[in-house]
Amino acid sequence: MAKIKKLGSTPNVMVVVSLTIALFLIGLCGLLTLNARKLAELVKQNVxxxxxxxxxxxxxxxxxxxxxxxxxxxxxxxxxxxxxxxxxxxxxxxxxxxxxxxxxxxxxxxxxxxxxxxxxxxxxxxxxxxxxxxxxxxxxxxxxxxxxxxVENFVDEVNRNISKIYLILSVFVLLLLFIIIILVNNTIKLALYSQRFLIRSMQLVGATNAFIRKPFVVRGALQGLISGFVACTLLIVLQQVAVQKIEGLVLLQEMDKMLILIGGILIIGTLMGVLSTFQSVERYLRLSLDELY
The missing domain is CATH 3.30.70.3040 (Alpha-Beta Plaits)
Structure with missing residues (x-):
């Protein structure tokens, strides 16, 4: 007997793994930025x-x-x-x-x-x-x-290097974010591909778009939240290992900033899951029967 798919069910593992990797990379860039900012602050305070x-x-x-x-x-x-x-x-x-x-x-x-x-x-x-x-x-x-x-030359050099670091990190983060959004969006789109005919069947029996969309969006939010928690856990573990291995790195740690970063990752993960899922479902809702094939 063929297994009947539940509306809103998608390949969870594939989506969660993709989102986790994406959020971990974003968090890693954020952590590097925080450490660079703290290092620059310590350098300035010791001049x-x-x-x-x-x-x-x-x-x-x-x-x-x-x-x-x-x-x-x-x-x-x-x-x-x-x-x-x-x-x-x-x-x-x-x-x-x-x-x-x-x-x-x-x-x-x-x-x-x-x-x-x-x-x-x-x-x-x-x-x-x-x-x-x-x-x-x-x-x-x-x-x-x-x-x-x-030390005049030192002051000029520090300011120039700090500006370069912030510029490079900003460009890298924006480029990385753009690539990640495309990859995650395609991953969720592929995950929903197997449910395109189920979406069409629901439309034929009179279900509204909002009714069809809801379980997918809720699942996307849950996937994003789970991915965010996993990514934050990996980031914290990496940070603690680095603190133990690299002498003096503990001076760069700021717990309040780290909590803000973790909160940001959870929010970004949830938003990415919701928005990518919403966009993919909308695409299948608008396709004709011939286009679904």
Whole structure:
């Protein structure tokens, strides 16, 4: 006895696997984008402006300059603490000798040519060449400050590379999304192909298009939701393996952003299942009997 097909039933495994692969690739691109954004944020937050002080400043004057610095709107705060640190010229000299391997004392004796300084971390919204130049000019006008310096070439290079990364990822994601929509749409269309005559039979007995369409669309939404859950699970597993294998990657993890990405994947999966199914069913609803063959 031939098995009677139920209205709305389609090859679930084929559709779910196709949707899962598509959503996993979309989620992977989203995860790479989040990590790239977080990495750029960390790089920007760790760029320091060196504020070199004039010699022979009193403790009161040093404290006064510190208060002026922390009041500036561009100074980065972490946990309500201004990221402004004082480094004495003795400590600076020790760091210089350790990093360069050269001892200036062989030439200059005990005369320390370095200056006391404050290192100032800048908010990432000020991380542009124009803003940093303005900050440099503004700080050098403060009485008691000898010079302000930062790594200019590094700032320009970071900004250029970040722009390139975002552009490449955006183009790749859009191209990938376009290809995935076509592939998923064709997969669902093929899955519904075997039910084209059942759809026609329902039309002949007087069923409305909405009645015929409903079980297919509900099944498409369910397939998209299941695919979304599977894709998110694979993405989380991949992320945890990468965190364990790659040192320092844990610093790039943002749980709130990850939850938003997971929610987005579930929504996209459901929408892709519903819209692709709706479009395919509409196509068969409009075909004549001759065209169905």
């Amino acid at each position: 320091e402006v060196q504020v070199y002080l004039k010699n022979d400043l009193t403790t009161v004057r040093l404290d006064s300059i510190y208060k002026v610095l922390i009041a500036k709107p561009f100074v980065l705060y972490k946990e309500n603490s201004p990221q402004v640190n004082f480094i004495s010229k003795e400590v600076a000299a020790k760091q210089f000798i350790e990093e360069s391997g050269e001892d200036y004392r062989k030439l200059l004796g005990e005369n320390n040519p370095l200056h006391n300084l404050y290192t100032v971390k800048i908010k990432q919204e000020y991380f542009t060449d124009a803003n940093l130049k303005q900050i440099k000019t503004e700080l050098e006008q403060i009485d008691g400050i000898h010079e302000v310096a930062y």
